[in-house]
Amino acid sequence: MTTAADPFEQHEIRHLRPDQLVLDLDGFEGPIDLLLTLARDQKVDLAKISILELADQYLAFVAAARRIRLELAADYLVMAAWLAYLKSRLLVPEPETVAGDAPAEMAQALAFQLQRLEAMRAAAARLLARPRLGRDVFARGMPELPPSLERPAWEATLHDLLSAYGALKRRREGVAYAPPSWQLWSVEHAIARLRELIGDLPAWGTLASFLPPGLADGLLGRSIVASTLVATLELAKEGRLEIRQEAPFQPVWVRRRQSGDGEGVA
Amino acid sequence: MSADGPVDRLRLLEAILFAAPEPLGADELRVRTGADDVGRLLVELRESYAGRGVELVETGGKWRFRTAPDLVEAIARPIDVARKLSRAALETLAIIAYHQPVTRPEIEGIRGVATSRGTLDQLMEIGWVRTGKRREVPGRPLTWVTTEAFLHHFGLPDLRDLPGLEDLRAIGMLDARPVLAAIPGAGGEGESGDDAP
């Protein structure tokens, strides 16, 4: 990682001599960067670069680096192996049967990679050479704020929007935890059940005896009691039942309404 | 360093005064331009701006550019005054963004509360939502959709770039509060079933 004042400073060639004791690999951002610097050393148009010569330089460099300090990042070694392979293919043309890319194509691809990176570096340098605002050219130092006509600017960020939606979703999930209705004993259910039962029960019976066997505890149980009571009231209103209770909190008695009382039943 | 002739010193003086963050006195200007006759140059510069939209003025011995006083009212400009959107408006906007095209009853269904007419009016006035096609169902209710301005304001290249529910979950915006687990008999399926639209 270079943090020099001029970021596009060329790497010093003296760092690159394999026989030089100072080998500053930290100055390079990976093997492509090193290759590009070596290629510049050939002092020819990158389009006419000799990939063979470049491979030799790179391999020599890596060999020297390994002699001096053994630690070398893996990608440098991968590149060395690849270049050694490319070199052997370039030197010894093999029959067509060999699988993989043709050596000339591989060399050309590498040359393009180097040219393209070089072009981008040159482009960056040309960008930096332009007159730049705040460094080379300056905007008005004392902008004047003209009298204003106030206009509301609604301040809402994407973050606000997403949190609002998130909160909404959370709220709805909360609502979903209310007891689902199928766990309650509905009045309709209780009426239907009572209609069936009262036919068999001419005498007075307690309300409790009309409750389903194995009455559940908790909310469901309480809802059964409540629904059944409401159902008796409903059937009494229809003229099918009579209800009696001796005193508050005493058992509720019900029986089928005795026939002969005239009133038709809807 | 260029700037030797009187014209160049005049240009330099002009540039320095333009870029200066505060009014400058003749002494400082003399130092920075290297012009001994800075007083004369200042007068010359002032004259070159006479009758233009900008003028060079001296106040309290210091020089600065300012807009011509007769134009001050004409250059008045709208200043954005930050206002916060209400939560109702944000939620409504979010629902329209995620569920569009969506009708008002659907919005209310999702929010669980009635949406005041003012909320949609406000969003429409800001320019973030507009009405879309009518839904081809009985009553043909209007649908609501978001606008280009909405995308622009929230920095979204496209509606598809609105973060999805998965993204929201990843950011932690869907973290559920502790659930009211104590309701007796309400166990079992954590079914929601109320996916309104």
Place this chain on the structure above:
Amino acid sequence: MSADGPVDRLRLLEAILFAAPEPLGADELRVRTGADDVGRLLVELRESYAGRGVELVETGGKWRFRTAPDLVEAIARPIDVARKLSRAALETLAIIAYHQPVTRPEIEGIRGVATSRGTLDQLMEIGWVRTGKRREVPGRPLTWVTTEAFLHHFGLPDLRDLPGLEDLRAIGMLDARPVLAAIPGAGGEGESGDDAP
């Protein structure tokens, strides 16, 4: 107010631009001056400042006054954004500028190294790059583009005015496709994976 004749509209335009803390687009200037021919007035105003210490320039489709570039040494103040930028950041900036919209894997393919997390963050924080549309390929990676602030800072009227753009295109240097996948560090995998900044 007043300001009816062409001279007055020119003065008004000058005053508005001179007073403005930021560059202004022709549309806004048309509204604020009430001049239908604001484009012609802008050109006229620019010409009237030619050769002075201050000039009118158009960058990123917006207009502003600024000091003339040849006076840089005389008024330079020691502020340098680039001093803090690493070579990696500058290279990345150039690649985004010339190849946009470009994905992070493509940037890495061109540079031959992985992009460290801070690089794009830094460029985004300065305000020179932002995310663009997602690329419609498997994985839908985010793309990166430059901002208007980038154009303002480097004094570019338009992206087409990037130095050497046409030449680079002509010789095929703006092809962001990965080269041979086999070249180590050439980013041939085309994998996006973690494009999120």
